[in-house]
Amino acid sequence: MRRRNTVLLVFIIVLLGSSLAAILPVSSNLLGPDGLTLGLDLRGGSQLLYQADLTRKDPGVTDEQAMASAIEKIRRRVDEFGAAEPTIQKQGTDRILVQLPGVQDITRAIRLIGDTGLLYFLELELDAGGNPVIDDEGFYVFREEPATASGTDGQERELTGQYLRSASPDFDQFGAPIVVFEWNSEGAHLFEQITRRNLQRPLAIAIDEQIISTPTVEAVITERGQIQGRFTIEEARDLSNQLNSGALDVPLALIDERDVDATLGADSINKSLIAAGIGLLLLLTFMLVYYKLPGAIACISLGIYGAILLAIFNTFSSYLTLTLPGIAAFILSLGMAVDANVLIFERLKEELRAGRTLHAAVETGFTRAWSAIRDSNVTTLIACLILFWLGGTFGAFMVRGFALTLAVGVAISMFTAIIVTRTFLRIAVSTKLFTNLRSYGVRS
Numbered sequence: 001m002r003r004r005n006t007v008l009l010v011f012i013i014v015l016l017g018s019s020l021a022a023i024l025p026v027s028s029n030l031l032g033p034d035g036l037t038l039g040l041d042l043r044g045g046s047q048l049l050y051q052a053d054l055t056r057k058d059p060g061v062t063d064e065q066a067m068a069s070a071i072e073k074i075r076r077r078v079d080e081f082g083a084a085e086p087t088i089q090k091q092g093t094d095r096i097l098v099q100l101p102g103v104q105d106i107t108r109a110i111r112l113i114g115d116t117g118l119l120y121f122l123e124l125e126l127d128a129g130g131n132p133v134i135d136d137e138g139f140y141v142f143r144e145e146p147a148t149a150s151g152t153d154g155q156e157r158e159l160t161g162q163y164l165r166s167a168s169p170d171f172d173q174f175g176a177p178i179v180v181f182e183w184n185s186e187g188a189h190l191f192e193q194i195t196r197r198n199l200q201r202p203l204a205i206a207i208d209e210q211i212i213s214t215p216t217v218e219a220v221i222t223e224r225g226q227i228q229g230r231f232t233i234e235e236a237r238d239l240s241n242q243l244n245s246g247a248l249d250v251p252l253a254l255i256d257e258r259d260v261d262a263t264l265g266a267d268s269i270n271k272s273l274i275a276a277g278i279g280l281l282l283l284l285t286f287m288l289v290y291y292k293l294p295g296a297i298a299c300i301s302l303g304i305y306g307a308i309l310l311a312i313f314n315t316f317s318s319y320l321t322l323t324l325p326g327i328a329a330f331i332l333s334l335g336m337a338v339d340a341n342v343l344i345f346e347r348l349k350e351e352l353r354a355g356r357t358l359h360a361a362v363e364t365g366f367t368r369a370w371s372a373i374r375d376s377n378v379t380t381l382i383a384c385l386i387l388f389w390l391g392g393t394f395g396a397f398m399v400r401g402f403a404l405t406l407a408v409g410v411a412i413s414m415f416t417a418i419i420v421t422r423t424f425l426r427i428a429v430s431t432k433l434f435t436n437l438r439s440y441g442v443r444s
Helices: 003-023 064-080 105-116 185-195 233-245 262-315 326-352 358-393 397-431
Strands: 045-052 089-091 095-101 121-122 149-152 156-159 166-171 179-181 204-207 210-213 222-226 250-262
Touching: 003 262, 003 358, 003 397, 045 064, 045 105, 045 166, 089 185, 095 105, 166 233, 179 185, 179 233, 179 358, 210 397, 262 326, 262 397, 326 358, 326 397, 358 397
Parallel strands: none
Antiparallel strands: 045 095, 045 250, 089 095, 121 204, 149 156, 166 179, 179 222, 204 210
16 A cells, blocks of 8 residues: 555544534534534524614715624624524615524514613703602603713713613612622713702613613712613513613614524424435445445445535534535435546546556546546636625525535535545455456456
8 A cells, every 4th residue: 555545544533533523412503612603594593684773874974884784783783682593684775684593482582682872861851940840740840851971172062872881780689680780980970960969859861762770869979870660681681782782873663573483493304314315325336236346335425425514504603603505415415426536437447448557547436537527616606605695685585594604515426426436446446355347346
């Protein structure tokens, strides 16, 4: 056995071992300790489609900037929400698609994503005598406009959530959930003035035009404060998330919401696995019967191909999400991997019929088949690139998943056909255990 073949064989064994370590043991999540990351169509979850009112954005920013900022803030909120592998993408010019695999509480998701999270304060409405105004039901009346104070530059400014440094859920001395917030230096400067002039008076804390609580200011406050209300710990956590992510740059209107049933995904996976199993069984049978020894080597190469592909999906699950179109692409790429082996083996048989030795036939067969394999796979990769771009442009994310999975599969299939299959054939020929041409599918 030549030194080159030995080195390649060791490399293949190490690569296979690493791949198996990434996907074994098989668990209830399909593969590996954590399992493959499943898309919305397979795992189930929630899908929301929003339309932005770009007429109400800041005139100083472009439509693209406003949409990009809104998407980024939604992404931060969704990350805190805990959805695994969410999809947040722009559709057209003014729509945002949010897919949340595994999220069944769609009401909470809508509330968290759609609310702007704008924090501000309202001071008491005073009559001509400087006394608080009371409504017919005996409640204090607060001003409609947010409380203002003089900034460090001398300009009058509204104290809003834009000056927040951080917000986090906590508990008061009685164990009730609250939200603790901290201002930056400018916010602390404004808050000190507002609390100073409202000592021993209620000061309303409002979020998105809704008064959350009306605590009485007991002392002058600068950097830190807290929001009290009838919160659950989950609501306090969501409110903190909204405040930390900031107000959305444009108002969003929910125009479509869907619940995707997880049982549909499980049924799709089962049917796909059955179809893949039947197809694979027929494929392996054909290769063994028609190509004999090379066919057996191709079957081994396909097994290595499958292990490497699944290991990549499992290792890079943060970037590769398995969807139903992705499963279709996986099966298609498997067929293309076999196609490369068929081209090689047919060339090998032609060379053997022409009277070449086994070693020469193997080398010549691979050399002459390479151009056809290269050209066919490169054109497929170009098609994948186009599909991936079009899928992102028009919001067809299932198409993007198909294109990405197919591209990864094609790249690995080229490696297994040219490196793995070739190395095993070279080793088989060098051992001189299979010298009969019938072992290579050639009739004497």
